[in-house]
Amino acid sequence: MRANYRMQRLFVGDALAPSATFEVKPEQAHYLANVLRLGTGAEILVFNGRDGEWRAEIAAVKKKSVSLTVREQTRPQSPHPDLVYCFAPLKQGRLDYMVQKAVEMGAGVLQPVLTQHTQVLKLGLSRLEANVIEAAEQCGILAVPELREPLKLDRLLADWDTDRALIFCDEAAETNGPLQILRSVESKRLGLLVGPEGGFSEDERRQLRALPFVTAIPLGPRILRADTAAVAALAVIQASIGDWC
C-alpha cells in the first residue's frame, strides 16, 4: 500500500498502539508547532519502523513540547526490502544525497565499505541515520533501512553470505548493457556494490571478478559519479529484477 502523501509523516521512537500518548523530540516539536503551525487536534501519521503506520492527533502544544495521542493504524508494518546496498563513503554532501536516494530506491541495508581508493574514512553515522529517517519519512516506507558500521572490502567479501548475489558496478566492464546480466541473478537475494569517487583498484576488480557470488555490471558508456551510479544501478535492478516488476 502506498503512503498518504497529503499528511505529514513523522518517525518516532515510541511504541505505537491505540491511545498511546507521548511527547515528540524537541526538534520535531519545533517543526510541527512553528514550521507547520499545527495546533491541538491536528492529525499526522507516525511510524517507528516496528509497529506500522498510525494516525495520531496533536494532544497538546506547549512552548517547547508537543504531545501526540495515537488513534488507529493506517498501514501494517512491512518487512525490510531484501537488498543490501554496499557503498564506499563519499564526501558529505554527495554522501547525504546518496544515502537518501538509496532509501528511496528500496535498499534494506546500507553497508559502508572502505576500499583502496576510498578517501573518506571517518563516517558520521548519526548524520547518516538522520538522512535515512528523513528519506523514510518522505517516501512513505515503514521499514527503516538498517545502517551498518563501515567494513573493509576484504572483510565484506570474506563474510559475505555466498547465497546472496553481489552485483558489482564495474566502471571497466564491457558495455553490452546490464539487463541480460541481471537476468542471471533474477531468482537470488541481492546485494549491490558501488565504488568510491576514485573507482576500484585493479587488484580489487580482479578480486571481485574472481568470486563466484559476484556479478559485474556496466552502467553505460560514460563514467558516472558514484552518487549517480548508485541511483542508476538501483533503478536498473529494481526495474528489471527487483520490486518495480
Ligand code: SAH
Ligand atoms: N574515477 C573512476 C570512476 C569512479 S566512478 C574512473 O575514472 O574510472 C565511481 C563508481 O561508480 C565506480 O567505482 C563504479 O562502481 C560506479 N560506476 C561509475 N560509472 C560506471 C559505469 N559506467 N559502469 C559501471 N559502474 C560505474
